[in-house]
Amino acid sequence: MKKSFSLLSVMGAALILAACNNTESPTEGAESDTTIEFFQVKAEAVNTFDTLIEQFEEENPGIKVEQNTVPDGMTVLTTRFSTGDVPDLFITYPVEQDYVLRANNDYLLDITDEDFTEKINPEIQDRYLVDDRMYGAALSLNANGVLYNKTIFNDHNLEVPETWDGLIEVMEELDANDVTPVIMGNQNVDQTSIFNLNFIAQQFDEDYWERFNNGEENVVGSSEWEEASEKMLEALQYAQRDHMGTDYDQGNDLFANGQGAMYFMGAWVLPTLRDMNDNFDEEFGYFPFPQTNNPEENVTISGVDVGLSIAADTDHPEETLKFVEFLIDEAQQFADMDGSFSAVEGVEVNDEVLQGLLPHVENGQIANWPNHYWAGGTAAEADFRGHTQNFFNHQNIDQYLEDLENMFESYRN
Amino acid sequence: MKNSAYTSLKKGYLLLLIPGLVLLMLFYVYPVLSAIYMSLTNWDGVSRTRDFIGISNYITILQDNRFLNALMFTVKYAFVSTILSNVIALAVAMALVKKIKFRNTFRAIFFVPAVLSLLIIGYIWKQIYYRVIPYLGDRLNIEALQMNMLGNQDTVFWALVVVTVWQGAAILIVIYMAGLQTIPEDIYESAAIDGASGLKKFFKITLPLIVPSITICLILAMKQHLMVYDYIVALTGGGPGFATESVTLLIYNLGFLNNRFGYGSAVAIVLFIFIIVVSVIQISILRKREVQL
Secondary structure, three states, X not given: OHHHHHHHHHHHHHHHHHHHHHHHHHHHHOOOOEEEEEEOOOHHHHXXXXXXXXXXXXXXXXXXXXXXXXXXXXXXXXXXXHOOOOOOEEEOOOOOHHHHHHHHOOOEOOOOOOHHHHHEOHHHHHHHEEXXXXXXXXXEEOOEEEEEEHHHHHHOOOOOOOOHHHHHHHHHHHHHOOOOXXXXXXXXXXXXXXXXXXXXXXXXXXXXXXXXXXXXXXXOOOHHHHHHHHHHHHHHOOEOOOHHHOOXXXXXXXXXXXXXXXXXXXXXXXXXXXXXXXXXXXHEEEEOOXXXXXXXXXXXXXXXXXXXXXXXXXXXXXXXXXXXXXXXXXXXXXXXXXXXXXXXXXXXXXXXXXXXXXXXXXXXXXXXXXXXXXXXXXXXXXXXXXXXXXXXXXXXHHHHHHHHHHHHHHHOO | OHXXXXXXHHHHHHHHHHHHHHHHHHHHHHHHHHHHHHHOEOOOOOOOOOOEOOOHHHHHHHOOHXXXXXXXXHHHHHHHHHHHHHHHHHHHHHHHHOOOOOHHHHHHHHHHHHHOOHHHHHHHHXXXXXXHHHHHHHHHOOHHHOOOHHHOOOOHHHHHHHXXXXXXXXXXXXXXXXXXXOOOHHHHHHHHHXXXXXXXXXXXXXXXXXXXXXXXXXXXXXXXXXXXXXXXXXHOOOOOOOOOOOHHHXXXXXXXXXXXXXXXXXXXXXXXXXHHXXXXXXXXXXXXXXXXX
């Protein structure tokens, strides 16, 4: 007994010593190494970034990039801002109130004069302007459209619809043939806005939101809002029966396995669906969301997906800037791996499924996420989703518009 | 002489309190005080400056429909879950103190939910609501069961209560079993000789004698359910709509999502006071009914 105890204590001491040694060795061996923390919120892009970081570290000995991805990343990032523990490099979306607030409080490094900003599509990059200065660099764009199951469309001799009435006809036809026309995962609040912001984005442009935020426009009594709500309800009828009880993961699973013909979804889901179905690229296609009966008026929502900002008080501004520049230079590689549109000029879209949305992107028939213009930023967006989910349940348009009116009113100053 | 030895001893004991006191100050008193201070400001969680705005956050709370909605939900949920979990726990405990077959196995089974991580419980029940119950509904042709109960505003409340009671009763069963085992068998025997029925024995002997356990269980359960957060995050995220947004989830949303740290702190303080008041009322009612053996 006594012997084993002393043996244990020796082992314990050895362990503690070993632990001490362990914590010391990296600082000892790599005195010249600089470590940058890269906080990124896109779980689908972890592997892509790992590959690029490896290349960067090889080219730049002495600089280490540590990728940090956590669930619910945007919230965690907000928390870290509130405690002053800002990562060296992180993802930020332009225009949004959160971005403006951070820029105005001097949390973000001014990158207006960096050369790499000139390689980015100016129309996109200018969204980062706050008082004529830029505090972020756009790397890639997301896009939101309609994914469809080619096999099901072929089996029922259906063409890709280009108008709203055409979409309804297709859904009607599928429904009559006992095929679920569209999969929705409305149990997750954020899924509701991926669907319904399509209508909002088509109805209203940037100027509208400025007037709206000033209280010059109302939700109640607006025919545009009413029309958008009616279309939401109309499409909702064609979702699978328990769409309110299906969440994002379950929705992906149903769609990837052929349980429904269409999926109103953003391009960020492509890597996930490819993981779920090996034949994804052959069996599935993409087309722009047809909000109206005039194909020229329809828009594809496309916002900055990966946009990078640097902390103003980072200890390693030069190294961090170097990494951002590297990512912009490798935009083609990133786009190929990530399957997204690039914000960087001259990058080609090689993703087969994504080609379906390309005509809109090339014609400039794109609109930014409308919620990025709202007073109240992420908060207003979250509330909007909650009210929408509520609306999908009670299906009362007047009630919905009144809820939205009160909600927006509470964010106007 | 004797006296001074006693006081010096007493001083020595007081010294032993210091580490505990420091920890209490650091992790309890300081956060509460800073939350009170924060609740009097308009801090958004990002700005480097904050303005002192007095009690206006508290005035806003009174007019905030979303807070009222969250409070109504939380109170209703806490009340229903507390009553149900205690009734069920007491019934199970009474069965498990009897000399039945496989008693220890049953005890172990009933205790399992108490040691599982709440997140795992959330995922298990999510699957049950998404797959198992609708499957049974299809098979048995009961329409009410065919949809995921978590997606419907009318059923989601009860779906949450079921999970809460299933998990929450486990620890209460243990406390009730301990209480029941302190009741001497001879009281029941003499009652039986006097001709008391089973129901009468329960209301006249068992219930009065386990009031101390009931006090503990009711207060524990009520406090836990008023602060419900984990089940909601794992199962519904506050939805559909705002149907299951509890006060704690609202505080989190206000602070970390809506950039309203000051206002969120004010709501937290209100919840803090509310729980204290409820607990004090509970204790004062239940203490009166306790019977000493």
